[in-house]
Amino acid sequence: MQRCHRELRLIRFSFVAALALGLALAAGCSKKEEATRPAQPKPAATKPVVQAPEPEPLEPLPLEVHVDKDKVLLGRQLFFDTALSKDGTLSCTSCHQFDHGGADPRVVSPGVGGTQGAVNSPTVLNSALNFRQFWDGRAANLDEQALGPVENPVEMATTFPDVVQRLEKKPQYVAEFGKLYKDGITKTNIVNAIAEYEKSLITPSRFDRYLRGDKGALTPLEKEGYETFKSVGCTSCHVGQNVGGTMYQKMGLVRDYFEDRGHVTEADYGRYNATHVEADKFFFKVPTLRNVALTAPYFHDGSAKTLDQAVRTMGKYQLGRDLTDEQVKAIVAFLGSLTGVLPPWAKQDGSFGDAFSADGSTLTLPVAPATPPATGETAGEKAVGEKAVGEKAAGDDSAGEHAPPPDAKGAEGTHAP
Numbered sequence: 001m002q003r004c005h006r007e008l009r010l011i012r013f014s015f016v017a018a019l020a021l022g023l024a025l026a027a028g029c030s031k032k033e034e035a036t037r038p039a040q041p042k043p044a045a046t047k048p049v050v051q052a053p054e055p056e057p058l059e060p061l062p063l064e065v066h067v068d069k070d071k072v073l074l075g076r077q078l079f080f081d082t083a084l085s086k087d088g089t090l091s092c093t094s095c096h097q098f099d100h101g102g103a104d105p106r107v108v109s110p111g112v113g114g115t116q117g118a119v120n121s122p123t124v125l126n127s128a129l130n131f132r133q134f135w136d137g138r139a140a141n142l143d144e145q146a147l148g149p150v151e152n153p154v155e156m157a158t159t160f161p162d163v164v165q166r167l168e169k170k171p172q173y174v175a176e177f178g179k180l181y182k183d184g185i186t187k188t189n190i191v192n193a194i195a196e197y198e199k200s201l202i203t204p205s206r207f208d209r210y211l212r213g214d215k216g217a218l219t220p221l222e223k224e225g226y227e228t229f230k231s232v233g234c235t236s237c238h239v240g241q242n243v244g245g246t247m248y249q250k251m252g253l254v255r256d257y258f259e260d261r262g263h264v265t266e267a268d269y270g271r272y273n274a275t276h277v278e279a280d281k282f283f284f285k286v287p288t289l290r291n292v293a294l295t296a297p298y299f300h301d302g303s304a305k306t307l308d309q310a311v312r313t314m315g316k317y318q319l320g321r322d323l324t325d326e327q328v329k330a331i332v333a334f335l336g337s338l339t340g341v342l343p344p345w346a347k348q349d350g351s352f353g354d355a356f357s358a359d360g361s362t363l364t365l366p367v368a369p370a371t372p373p374a375t376g377e378t379a380g381e382k383a384v385g386e387k388a389v390g391e392k393a394a395g396d397d398s399a400g401e402h403a404p405p406p407d408a409k410g411a412e413g414t415h416a417p
Protein backbone atom coordinates (compact mmCIF):
# COMPACT_ATOMS: atom_id res chain seq x y z
CA MET A 1 0.00 0.00 0.00
CA GLN A 2 2.85 2.37 0.85
CA ARG A 3 4.29 1.84 -2.54
CA CYS A 4 0.99 2.65 -4.20
CA HIS A 5 0.69 5.89 -2.29
CA ARG A 6 4.07 6.99 -3.43
CA GLU A 7 3.43 6.08 -7.02
CA LEU A 8 0.27 8.11 -7.00
CA ARG A 9 1.84 11.19 -5.51
CA LEU A 10 4.67 11.11 -7.97
CA ILE A 11 2.51 11.01 -11.02
CA ARG A 12 -0.52 12.95 -10.04
CA PHE A 13 0.80 16.18 -11.57
CA SER A 14 0.28 14.82 -15.01
CA PHE A 15 -3.01 14.24 -16.69
CA VAL A 16 -1.56 11.80 -19.16
CA ALA A 17 0.16 9.94 -16.40
CA ALA A 18 -3.12 9.81 -14.56
CA LEU A 19 -4.65 8.00 -17.49
CA ALA A 20 -1.80 5.54 -17.43
CA LEU A 21 -2.63 5.01 -13.78
CA GLY A 22 -5.09 2.30 -14.59
CA LEU A 23 -2.38 0.06 -15.94
CA ALA A 24 0.24 0.96 -13.38
CA LEU A 25 -2.06 0.39 -10.46
CA ALA A 26 -3.87 -2.63 -11.77
CA ALA A 27 -0.48 -4.28 -11.92
CA GLY A 28 0.92 -2.89 -8.71
CA CYS A 29 -1.75 -1.98 -6.22
CA SER A 30 -4.22 -4.78 -6.12
CA LYS A 31 -4.70 -6.71 -2.91
CA LYS A 32 -2.25 -9.28 -4.13
CA GLU A 33 0.62 -6.97 -4.89
CA GLU A 34 2.84 -9.77 -5.99
CA ALA A 35 0.50 -10.68 -8.83
CA THR A 36 1.78 -9.30 -12.11
CA ARG A 37 0.30 -9.28 -15.55
CA PRO A 38 1.12 -12.17 -17.83
CA ALA A 39 4.03 -11.44 -20.12
CA GLN A 40 3.12 -10.25 -23.61
CA PRO A 41 3.76 -12.80 -26.33
CA LYS A 42 7.18 -12.25 -27.90
CA PRO A 43 6.93 -11.11 -31.52
CA ALA A 44 9.73 -13.44 -32.56
CA ALA A 45 8.17 -16.54 -31.04
CA THR A 46 8.48 -19.50 -33.33
CA LYS A 47 5.74 -21.60 -31.76
CA PRO A 48 2.19 -20.25 -31.75
CA VAL A 49 1.70 -18.47 -28.46
CA VAL A 50 -1.53 -18.95 -26.60
CA GLN A 51 -2.03 -15.81 -24.59
CA ALA A 52 -3.42 -16.32 -21.11
CA PRO A 53 -6.62 -14.37 -20.54
CA GLU A 54 -6.18 -11.09 -18.68
CA PRO A 55 -6.65 -11.68 -14.96
CA GLU A 56 -9.83 -9.99 -13.75
CA PRO A 57 -9.21 -7.08 -11.36
CA LEU A 58 -12.40 -8.02 -9.50
CA GLU A 59 -12.88 -11.31 -7.69
CA PRO A 60 -16.05 -13.21 -6.81
CA LEU A 61 -17.29 -13.47 -3.25
CA PRO A 62 -16.70 -16.74 -1.44
CA LEU A 63 -19.43 -19.39 -1.58
CA GLU A 64 -19.24 -19.97 2.16
CA VAL A 65 -17.84 -18.37 5.29
CA HIS A 66 -16.55 -19.86 8.51
CA VAL A 67 -18.36 -18.39 11.46
CA ASP A 68 -19.73 -19.69 14.74
CA LYS A 69 -23.50 -20.05 14.51
CA ASP A 70 -24.23 -19.25 18.16
CA LYS A 71 -22.02 -16.18 18.09
CA VAL A 72 -23.69 -14.97 14.89
CA LEU A 73 -27.07 -15.28 16.59
CA LEU A 74 -25.88 -13.46 19.69
CA GLY A 75 -24.22 -10.77 17.59
CA ARG A 76 -27.41 -10.29 15.63
CA GLN A 77 -29.39 -9.75 18.81
CA LEU A 78 -26.88 -7.12 19.90
CA PHE A 79 -26.87 -5.44 16.50
CA PHE A 80 -30.61 -4.86 16.77
CA ASP A 81 -30.61 -3.98 20.50
CA THR A 82 -31.14 -0.36 21.56
CA ALA A 83 -29.60 -1.25 24.95
CA LEU A 84 -26.32 -0.40 23.23
CA SER A 85 -27.22 3.30 23.24
CA LYS A 86 -27.34 5.73 26.14
CA ASP A 87 -31.08 6.43 26.11
CA GLY A 88 -32.30 3.25 24.43
CA THR A 89 -33.17 5.01 21.18
CA LEU A 90 -30.56 3.67 18.78
CA SER A 91 -29.31 0.30 17.64
CA CYS A 92 -26.69 -0.42 15.03
CA THR A 93 -29.50 -0.76 12.47
CA SER A 94 -30.64 2.82 13.07
CA CYS A 95 -27.79 3.92 10.81
CA HIS A 96 -27.05 0.67 8.97
CA GLN A 97 -30.40 -0.14 7.43
CA PHE A 98 -30.88 -3.28 5.40
CA ASP A 99 -33.58 -1.55 3.37
CA HIS A 100 -30.84 0.78 2.21
CA GLY A 101 -28.07 -1.67 1.41
CA GLY A 102 -26.78 -1.65 5.01
CA ALA A 103 -26.20 2.12 4.94
CA ASP A 104 -28.20 5.24 5.83
CA PRO A 105 -30.23 7.24 3.29
CA ARG A 106 -29.53 10.43 5.28
CA VAL A 107 -26.45 12.52 4.42
CA VAL A 108 -25.25 12.10 8.01
CA SER A 109 -26.94 10.02 10.70
CA PRO A 110 -28.34 11.58 13.83
CA GLY A 111 -26.93 10.08 17.03
CA VAL A 112 -28.44 10.02 20.52
CA GLY A 113 -30.34 13.28 21.12
CA GLY A 114 -30.16 14.16 17.41
CA THR A 115 -26.48 15.15 17.34
CA GLN A 116 -25.23 15.06 13.77
CA GLY A 117 -22.31 12.90 12.72
CA ALA A 118 -19.63 14.27 10.42
CA VAL A 119 -19.60 11.62 7.70
CA ASN A 120 -22.06 9.49 5.75
CA SER A 121 -22.71 5.99 7.16
CA PRO A 122 -21.09 3.35 4.98
CA THR A 123 -22.59 -0.09 4.49
CA VAL A 124 -22.01 -2.92 6.95
CA LEU A 125 -22.67 -5.47 4.21
CA ASN A 126 -19.48 -7.22 3.14
CA SER A 127 -17.52 -4.91 5.43
CA ALA A 128 -15.69 -7.99 6.76
CA LEU A 129 -13.85 -7.98 3.42
CA ASN A 130 -12.41 -4.48 3.84
CA PHE A 131 -8.73 -4.27 4.77
CA ARG A 132 -9.56 -1.66 7.43
CA GLN A 133 -12.77 -0.17 8.84
CA PHE A 134 -14.07 3.44 8.76
CA TRP A 135 -13.54 6.00 6.01
CA ASP A 136 -10.17 6.87 7.51
CA GLY A 137 -9.24 3.27 8.28
CA ARG A 138 -8.72 3.92 11.99
CA ALA A 139 -10.04 0.48 13.02
CA ALA A 140 -8.04 -2.56 12.00
CA ASN A 141 -10.98 -4.96 12.00
CA LEU A 142 -14.65 -5.36 12.87
CA ASP A 143 -14.04 -6.06 16.55
CA GLU A 144 -12.10 -2.85 16.86
CA GLN A 145 -14.68 -1.02 14.76
CA ALA A 146 -17.60 -1.99 17.01
CA LEU A 147 -15.88 -0.32 19.96
CA GLY A 148 -16.40 2.99 18.16
CA PRO A 149 -20.13 3.69 17.82
CA VAL A 150 -21.12 2.61 21.34
CA GLU A 151 -18.94 5.20 23.04
CA ASN A 152 -19.01 7.81 20.28
CA PRO A 153 -20.79 10.91 21.68
CA VAL A 154 -22.45 11.65 18.31
CA GLU A 155 -23.60 8.05 17.90
CA MET A 156 -24.72 5.79 20.76
CA ALA A 157 -23.14 8.03 23.39
CA THR A 158 -22.82 5.48 26.18
CA THR A 159 -19.98 3.53 27.83
CA PHE A 160 -19.22 -0.17 27.84
CA PRO A 161 -19.52 -0.53 31.62
CA ASP A 162 -23.08 0.87 31.26
CA VAL A 163 -23.88 -1.45 28.36
CA VAL A 164 -22.57 -4.46 30.29
CA GLN A 165 -24.76 -3.46 33.23
CA ARG A 166 -27.84 -3.17 31.05
CA LEU A 167 -27.20 -6.53 29.36
CA GLU A 168 -26.60 -8.24 32.70
CA LYS A 169 -30.19 -7.41 33.63
CA LYS A 170 -31.42 -9.60 30.78
CA PRO A 171 -31.24 -13.28 31.79
CA GLN A 172 -31.18 -14.36 28.15
CA TYR A 173 -27.91 -12.47 27.53
CA VAL A 174 -26.39 -13.77 30.77
CA ALA A 175 -27.13 -17.32 29.66
CA GLU A 176 -25.95 -16.89 26.07
CA PHE A 177 -22.71 -15.04 26.87
CA GLY A 178 -22.10 -17.55 29.68
CA LYS A 179 -22.41 -20.42 27.24
CA LEU A 180 -20.10 -18.91 24.58
CA TYR A 181 -17.49 -17.01 26.57
CA LYS A 182 -15.64 -18.04 29.73
CA ASP A 183 -15.80 -14.54 31.16
CA GLY A 184 -19.42 -13.84 30.23
CA ILE A 185 -20.61 -10.36 29.30
CA THR A 186 -17.59 -8.12 28.65
CA LYS A 187 -16.74 -5.35 26.22
CA THR A 188 -14.43 -7.67 24.26
CA ASN A 189 -17.07 -10.38 24.00
CA ILE A 190 -19.80 -7.95 22.96
CA VAL A 191 -17.78 -6.66 20.01
CA ASN A 192 -16.60 -10.18 19.19
CA ALA A 193 -20.18 -11.44 18.80
CA ILE A 194 -21.21 -8.40 16.75
CA ALA A 195 -18.22 -8.88 14.45
CA GLU A 196 -19.09 -12.56 14.00
CA TYR A 197 -22.59 -11.60 12.86
CA GLU A 198 -21.19 -8.99 10.48
CA LYS A 199 -18.94 -11.64 8.92
CA SER A 200 -22.11 -13.47 7.88
CA LEU A 201 -23.43 -10.42 6.01
CA ILE A 202 -21.99 -11.29 2.60
CA THR A 203 -24.18 -10.58 -0.43
CA PRO A 204 -23.49 -12.62 -3.57
CA SER A 205 -24.75 -10.95 -6.76
CA ARG A 206 -25.26 -11.74 -10.41
CA PHE A 207 -21.85 -10.23 -11.05
CA ASP A 208 -20.27 -12.99 -8.94
CA ARG A 209 -21.98 -15.56 -11.14
CA TYR A 210 -20.60 -13.74 -14.15
CA LEU A 211 -17.06 -13.80 -12.76
CA ARG A 212 -17.43 -17.51 -12.11
CA GLY A 213 -18.19 -18.09 -15.76
CA ASP A 214 -21.96 -17.63 -16.07
CA LYS A 215 -21.85 -15.15 -18.95
CA GLY A 216 -25.65 -14.92 -19.15
CA ALA A 217 -25.89 -13.45 -15.66
CA LEU A 218 -25.31 -9.89 -16.94
CA THR A 219 -27.23 -7.91 -19.55
CA PRO A 220 -25.30 -6.61 -22.57
CA LEU A 221 -25.38 -3.11 -21.07
CA GLU A 222 -24.02 -4.35 -17.73
CA LYS A 223 -21.22 -6.17 -19.53
CA GLU A 224 -20.41 -3.04 -21.50
CA GLY A 225 -20.41 -1.15 -18.21
CA TYR A 226 -17.96 -3.59 -16.65
CA GLU A 227 -15.64 -3.26 -19.64
CA THR A 228 -15.89 0.55 -19.39
CA PHE A 229 -15.30 0.42 -15.63
CA LYS A 230 -12.05 -1.41 -16.33
CA SER A 231 -10.94 0.51 -19.40
CA VAL A 232 -11.36 4.02 -17.99
CA GLY A 233 -9.40 3.05 -14.86
CA CYS A 234 -11.94 2.63 -12.05
CA THR A 235 -10.33 -0.71 -11.22
CA SER A 236 -7.05 1.00 -10.39
CA CYS A 237 -8.73 1.73 -7.05
CA HIS A 238 -11.95 -0.32 -6.86
CA VAL A 239 -10.41 -3.78 -7.04
CA GLY A 240 -10.60 -7.19 -5.44
CA GLN A 241 -13.44 -9.13 -3.90
CA ASN A 242 -15.19 -6.10 -2.48
CA VAL A 243 -14.71 -3.84 -5.53
CA GLY A 244 -12.87 -1.58 -3.10
CA GLY A 245 -11.72 -1.83 0.49
CA THR A 246 -8.10 -2.69 -0.32
CA MET A 247 -6.32 0.68 -0.14
CA TYR A 248 -6.47 4.38 0.69
CA GLN A 249 -6.64 6.91 -2.10
CA LYS A 250 -6.89 10.64 -2.33
CA MET A 251 -10.35 12.08 -2.96
CA GLY A 252 -9.56 14.46 -5.79
CA LEU A 253 -6.50 12.71 -7.12
CA VAL A 254 -6.17 14.67 -10.36
CA ARG A 255 -8.30 17.70 -9.58
CA ASP A 256 -9.04 19.44 -6.28
CA TYR A 257 -12.40 18.08 -5.20
CA PHE A 258 -12.49 20.00 -1.94
CA GLU A 259 -11.70 23.36 -3.48
CA ASP A 260 -14.54 22.89 -5.93
CA ARG A 261 -16.94 21.73 -3.21
CA GLY A 262 -15.91 24.33 -0.63
CA HIS A 263 -16.25 24.39 3.18
CA VAL A 264 -13.49 21.95 4.07
CA THR A 265 -14.15 20.26 7.42
CA GLU A 266 -11.91 18.24 9.68
CA ALA A 267 -13.66 15.07 8.53
CA ASP A 268 -12.46 15.83 5.00
CA TYR A 269 -8.87 15.25 6.14
CA GLY A 270 -9.68 11.54 6.09
CA ARG A 271 -6.77 9.26 6.80
CA TYR A 272 -4.80 12.22 8.18
CA ASN A 273 -7.07 12.26 11.23
CA ALA A 274 -5.83 8.80 12.11
CA THR A 275 -2.13 9.24 11.28
CA HIS A 276 -1.42 12.99 11.46
CA VAL A 277 0.87 12.53 8.50
CA GLU A 278 0.48 15.54 6.22
CA ALA A 279 0.65 13.41 3.07
CA ASP A 280 -2.42 11.47 4.22
CA LYS A 281 -4.66 14.52 4.03
CA PHE A 282 -7.80 13.90 1.92
CA PHE A 283 -7.06 10.17 1.62
CA PHE A 284 -9.94 7.78 2.28
CA LYS A 285 -10.38 4.07 2.25
CA VAL A 286 -11.60 3.27 -1.24
CA PRO A 287 -15.12 2.09 -0.43
CA THR A 288 -16.74 -1.13 -1.58
CA LEU A 289 -19.09 -0.71 -4.53
CA ARG A 290 -21.13 -3.80 -3.69
CA ASN A 291 -24.82 -2.86 -3.24
CA VAL A 292 -23.89 0.69 -4.18
CA ALA A 293 -27.14 1.16 -6.12
CA LEU A 294 -28.90 1.03 -2.74
CA THR A 295 -26.60 3.11 -0.56
CA ALA A 296 -27.21 6.70 -1.71
CA PRO A 297 -26.16 9.35 -0.87
CA TYR A 298 -22.50 8.84 -1.78
CA PHE A 299 -19.00 9.74 -0.61
CA HIS A 300 -17.82 10.38 2.94
CA ASP A 301 -19.61 13.73 2.80
CA GLY A 302 -22.83 12.31 1.38
CA SER A 303 -22.66 14.97 -1.32
CA ALA A 304 -23.64 12.90 -4.34
CA LYS A 305 -27.36 12.18 -4.34
CA THR A 306 -27.38 9.72 -7.22
CA LEU A 307 -25.11 7.04 -8.56
CA ASP A 308 -25.01 8.82 -11.89
CA GLN A 309 -23.60 11.90 -10.18
CA ALA A 310 -21.10 9.86 -8.12
CA VAL A 311 -19.77 8.14 -11.24
CA ARG A 312 -19.32 11.45 -13.08
CA THR A 313 -17.54 12.93 -10.05
CA MET A 314 -15.20 9.95 -9.92
CA GLY A 315 -14.40 10.31 -13.62
CA LYS A 316 -13.63 13.99 -13.22
CA TYR A 317 -11.69 14.04 -9.95
CA GLN A 318 -10.05 10.61 -9.85
CA LEU A 319 -9.34 10.04 -13.53
CA GLY A 320 -9.41 13.48 -15.16
CA ARG A 321 -12.11 12.35 -17.57
CA ASP A 322 -15.46 13.76 -18.51
CA LEU A 323 -17.25 10.47 -18.97
CA THR A 324 -19.82 10.47 -21.78
CA ASP A 325 -23.50 9.90 -21.03
CA GLU A 326 -23.21 6.45 -22.62
CA GLN A 327 -20.24 5.54 -20.44
CA VAL A 328 -21.99 6.71 -17.29
CA LYS A 329 -25.16 4.84 -18.20
CA ALA A 330 -23.26 1.62 -18.80
CA ILE A 331 -21.17 1.93 -15.63
CA VAL A 332 -24.27 2.64 -13.56
CA ALA A 333 -25.93 -0.45 -15.07
CA PHE A 334 -22.86 -2.52 -14.21
CA LEU A 335 -22.84 -1.18 -10.65
CA GLY A 336 -26.47 -2.29 -10.37
CA SER A 337 -25.36 -5.86 -11.02
CA LEU A 338 -23.38 -5.64 -7.77
CA THR A 339 -26.63 -5.50 -5.81
CA GLY A 340 -26.51 -8.80 -4.00
CA VAL A 341 -28.85 -11.13 -2.23
CA LEU A 342 -29.30 -10.10 1.38
CA PRO A 343 -28.87 -13.29 3.39
CA PRO A 344 -32.21 -14.05 5.07
CA TRP A 345 -30.45 -14.35 8.43
CA ALA A 346 -29.36 -10.70 8.26
CA LYS A 347 -32.78 -9.65 9.50
CA GLN A 348 -33.68 -9.82 13.15
CA ASP A 349 -35.91 -12.89 12.87
CA GLY A 350 -34.59 -14.29 9.59
CA SER A 351 -33.84 -17.98 9.41
CA PHE A 352 -30.62 -19.74 8.44
CA GLY A 353 -32.62 -22.50 6.79
CA ASP A 354 -30.13 -25.27 6.21
CA ALA A 355 -27.29 -22.88 5.34
CA PHE A 356 -25.17 -23.89 8.34
CA SER A 357 -23.15 -27.09 8.41
CA ALA A 358 -24.26 -29.58 11.05
CA ASP A 359 -21.51 -28.47 13.44
CA GLY A 360 -22.53 -24.79 13.07
CA SER A 361 -19.13 -23.66 11.76
CA THR A 362 -19.60 -23.25 8.01
CA LEU A 363 -22.25 -21.02 6.50
CA THR A 364 -23.23 -21.46 2.85
CA LEU A 365 -24.03 -18.08 1.34
CA PRO A 366 -27.19 -17.45 -0.69
CA VAL A 367 -27.17 -18.05 -4.43
CA ALA A 368 -27.70 -15.01 -6.64
CA PRO A 369 -30.35 -15.20 -9.36
CA ALA A 370 -29.00 -16.54 -12.63
CA THR A 371 -30.54 -13.88 -14.83
CA PRO A 372 -31.34 -10.17 -14.61
CA PRO A 373 -34.72 -9.31 -13.02
CA ALA A 374 -36.50 -8.78 -16.36
CA THR A 375 -35.42 -9.27 -19.96
CA GLY A 376 -32.76 -7.44 -21.84
CA GLU A 377 -30.97 -4.16 -21.48
CA THR A 378 -33.98 -2.08 -20.60
CA ALA A 379 -34.40 -3.97 -17.37
CA GLY A 380 -30.74 -3.52 -16.52
CA GLU A 381 -31.03 0.21 -17.01
CA LYS A 382 -34.25 0.53 -15.13
CA ALA A 383 -33.10 -1.58 -12.23
CA VAL A 384 -30.37 0.87 -11.36
CA GLY A 385 -31.90 4.15 -12.45
CA GLU A 386 -32.08 6.93 -9.90
CA LYS A 387 -35.59 6.05 -8.86
CA ALA A 388 -34.66 2.48 -8.13
CA VAL A 389 -32.26 3.35 -5.33
CA GLY A 390 -33.83 1.96 -2.23
CA GLU A 391 -36.64 0.46 -4.27
CA LYS A 392 -35.18 -2.76 -5.45
CA ALA A 393 -33.28 -3.27 -2.25
CA ALA A 394 -31.17 -6.20 -1.28
CA GLY A 395 -32.98 -5.68 1.95
CA ASP A 396 -36.29 -4.23 0.87
CA ASP A 397 -38.33 -7.32 0.59
CA SER A 398 -39.25 -9.97 3.03
CA ALA A 399 -36.47 -12.29 4.00
CA GLY A 400 -38.39 -15.11 2.39
CA GLU A 401 -38.06 -13.67 -1.08
CA HIS A 402 -34.32 -13.61 -0.75
CA ALA A 403 -34.00 -16.98 0.82
CA PRO A 404 -31.81 -19.34 -1.13
CA PRO A 405 -33.88 -21.62 -3.29
CA PRO A 406 -34.58 -25.01 -1.70
CA ASP A 407 -31.91 -26.52 -3.90
CA ALA A 408 -29.36 -23.86 -2.94
CA LYS A 409 -26.77 -26.44 -2.02
CA GLY A 410 -27.20 -28.33 -5.27
CA ALA A 411 -27.20 -25.12 -7.29
CA GLU A 412 -23.73 -24.39 -6.03
CA GLY A 413 -22.48 -26.47 -8.91
CA THR A 414 -23.48 -23.70 -11.28
CA HIS A 415 -21.07 -21.46 -9.44
CA ALA A 416 -18.05 -23.54 -10.17
CA PRO A 417 -15.47 -21.68 -12.23
Ligand code: HEC
Pocket residue numbers: 079084090091092093094095096109110111112117119120121122123124127130132133134135136142145146149150154155156194198
Ligand atom coordinates in the same frame (compact mmCIF):
# COMPACT_ATOMS: atom_id res chain seq x y z
C1 HEC B 1 -25.65 7.09 14.76
C2 HEC B 1 -25.38 6.28 13.59
C3 HEC B 1 -24.60 4.99 13.74
C4 HEC B 1 -24.81 3.98 14.63
C5 HEC B 1 -25.84 3.90 15.72
C6 HEC B 1 -23.84 2.96 14.28
N1 HEC B 1 -23.10 3.34 13.21
FE1 HEC B 1 -21.71 2.25 12.27
N2 HEC B 1 -21.13 3.84 11.22
C7 HEC B 1 -21.74 5.08 11.26
C8 HEC B 1 -20.91 6.04 10.59
C9 HEC B 1 -21.23 7.51 10.40
C10 HEC B 1 -19.77 5.35 10.15
C11 HEC B 1 -18.57 5.94 9.45
C12 HEC B 1 -17.71 6.62 10.51
C13 HEC B 1 -16.32 6.94 10.03
O1 HEC B 1 -15.86 6.37 9.06
O2 HEC B 1 -15.66 7.76 10.69
C14 HEC B 1 -19.95 3.96 10.55
C15 HEC B 1 -19.07 2.94 10.23
C16 HEC B 1 -19.32 1.60 10.52
C17 HEC B 1 -18.57 0.48 9.99
C18 HEC B 1 -17.38 0.56 9.06
C19 HEC B 1 -17.72 0.22 7.65
C20 HEC B 1 -16.59 0.54 6.70
O3 HEC B 1 -16.63 0.13 5.56
O4 HEC B 1 -15.64 1.22 7.10
C21 HEC B 1 -19.10 -0.65 10.54
C22 HEC B 1 -18.66 -2.08 10.29
C23 HEC B 1 -20.16 -0.23 11.42
N3 HEC B 1 -20.28 1.13 11.36
C24 HEC B 1 -20.88 -1.07 12.26
C25 HEC B 1 -21.68 -0.59 13.29
C26 HEC B 1 -22.12 -1.39 14.43
C27 HEC B 1 -21.75 -2.83 14.67
C28 HEC B 1 -22.90 -0.58 15.21
C29 HEC B 1 -23.58 -0.92 16.52
C30 HEC B 1 -22.70 -1.28 17.58
C31 HEC B 1 -22.95 0.71 14.53
N4 HEC B 1 -22.19 0.67 13.40
C32 HEC B 1 -23.71 1.77 14.96
C33 HEC B 1 -22.95 5.35 11.86
C34 HEC B 1 -23.50 4.59 12.87
Ligand code: HEC
Pocket residue numbers: 229232233234235236237238248249250251253284285286287288289292295297298299300301307310311314315318319331
Ligand atom coordinates in the same frame (compact mmCIF):
# COMPACT_ATOMS: atom_id res chain seq x y z
C1 HEC C 1 -7.75 7.03 -7.59
C2 HEC C 1 -8.65 6.10 -6.95
C3 HEC C 1 -10.07 5.99 -7.48
C4 HEC C 1 -10.49 5.82 -8.78
C5 HEC C 1 -9.63 5.76 -10.03
C6 HEC C 1 -11.92 5.70 -8.73
N1 HEC C 1 -12.35 5.78 -7.44
FE1 HEC C 1 -14.30 5.69 -6.83
N2 HEC C 1 -13.71 6.17 -4.95
C7 HEC C 1 -12.42 6.39 -4.54
C8 HEC C 1 -12.42 6.93 -3.20
C9 HEC C 1 -11.19 7.30 -2.38
C10 HEC C 1 -13.76 7.07 -2.84
C11 HEC C 1 -14.30 7.68 -1.53
C12 HEC C 1 -14.29 9.18 -1.71
C13 HEC C 1 -14.99 9.95 -0.63
O1 HEC C 1 -15.81 9.37 0.07
O2 HEC C 1 -14.74 11.15 -0.48
C14 HEC C 1 -14.55 6.56 -3.95
C15 HEC C 1 -15.94 6.50 -3.96
C16 HEC C 1 -16.70 6.01 -5.01
C17 HEC C 1 -18.13 5.88 -5.00
C18 HEC C 1 -19.05 6.20 -3.82
C19 HEC C 1 -19.24 4.97 -2.97
C20 HEC C 1 -19.96 5.25 -1.67
O3 HEC C 1 -20.39 4.27 -1.05
O4 HEC C 1 -20.09 6.40 -1.25
C21 HEC C 1 -18.50 5.40 -6.23
C22 HEC C 1 -19.91 5.08 -6.70
C23 HEC C 1 -17.29 5.23 -6.99
N3 HEC C 1 -16.22 5.61 -6.22
C24 HEC C 1 -17.25 4.78 -8.31
C25 HEC C 1 -16.12 4.89 -9.10
C26 HEC C 1 -16.14 4.73 -10.54
C27 HEC C 1 -17.35 4.35 -11.37
C28 HEC C 1 -14.88 4.97 -10.98
C29 HEC C 1 -14.39 5.04 -12.40
C30 HEC C 1 -15.08 6.02 -13.25
C31 HEC C 1 -14.07 5.27 -9.80
N4 HEC C 1 -14.86 5.22 -8.70
C32 HEC C 1 -12.72 5.55 -9.85
C33 HEC C 1 -11.28 6.13 -5.28
C34 HEC C 1 -11.26 5.97 -6.66
